Amino acid sequence: MPKPTLVDKTVLIDDSDIDLFIQRRFLEVYNFSSELFLYRSAEEALSWLKNINGEAAPDIIFLDLNMPEIDGFSFLKTFKELPEKIKLKSKIVVLTSSNSMKDRDQAFSYTNVIQFITKPLKQSDIEELKKLINKN
Template structure:
């Protein structure tokens, strides 16, 4: 019998097809989530989240910082305009190629950010995330 997923609904936001593919496969292998939603832009993801209506809010949002048009920090600033159920339920994991302390510090100024991971995702990152999720 397969072990239950850690969370029900996860969103991946990254402008790179390759990164989305790798992250999705990694999360599938670790049975991280029952459902995975992939978005190539912060704008698409925000639009989807704004119109989520009766559907459950995602548990975890993996967010890249360096994207064209709307970057990860702009997504975080716009997050406060999303429906309240998303703001209260969804946790954000910044998953980026940046290893800048400034980016890390700035990301953690946003309430919903629970973890900052430098790509690629690793097993240790998932283990840490499991601990964080189980505490909340």
């Protein structure tokens, strides 16, 4: 019998193919999610979120901050305007190369942000996330 996953649906948003590949493999190894959706830009991800209609919203969104065009903070600002059913369900994990306290504080000023992780994703990060997710 397959091991149960932590969540049903996860979205990874990162402009780096290498980072997306590594994060996806890592989440697969830890059986984190039944479904994984990968987006190379915040714009693509927002467009998908705005049009999911009857489809279930993601449980977790891993968001890179440093991206061209629409960066992670712009994504967070726009996310606040999405339908309530998405905002109620989707929790955001900032996964970034930044270790700036200013970025961290700014990220946590958004209610949907539940975690701030400096890349790369580690086993301890997944353990922490499990605790956070099981609390919600």
